[in-house]
Amino acid sequence: MALLDNAKDVLPLSSIAELLTAKVRTLKMYEDKGLLPSKKLNKKLYSINDVKIIAFVHYLASVKKINANGIKYILEMLDNNMDEKNRTAFLELVEKNLEKLSGVDVTDVEVI
Structure with a gap:
């Protein structure tokens, strides 16, 4: 049996x-603002690794109320200043903290 490939675009x-527990329209808005991992126009599927970034973006926008420019800056800092190992460890830590939040703590964002 083959192991799962977390980098394969399937979602x-x-x-x-x-x-x-977000609205598709909200995620499309993040996509339009360039906050999600870039994908080819004809294939808008995301990997498990991408879901971690998308969850982080949604957390920053909906819980921390950071606007699109702030989120872009944070993502740029992660990409430019962390190696893959540290970035993965950071996103795993963020994921654990997000699991502690209830659905009430996260509000869907319509405009950022």
Whole structure:
């Protein structure tokens, strides 16, 4: 049996929205603002690794109330100043903290 490949693009935004209890429209807004991992226009599927970034973006926007420019800056800092190992460890820590939040703590964002 083959191991799962967390980098393979298999999830549409609708499935990710369901996982995050967010609206698809909200995730599309993040996509339009360039906050989600870039994908080819004809293939908008995301990997498990991408879901971690998307969850982080949603957390920053909905819980911390950071605007799109602030989120872009944070993501840029992660990409430019952390190696893959540290970035992965950081996103795992964020994921653990997000699991502690209830659905009440996270409000869906319509405009950022």
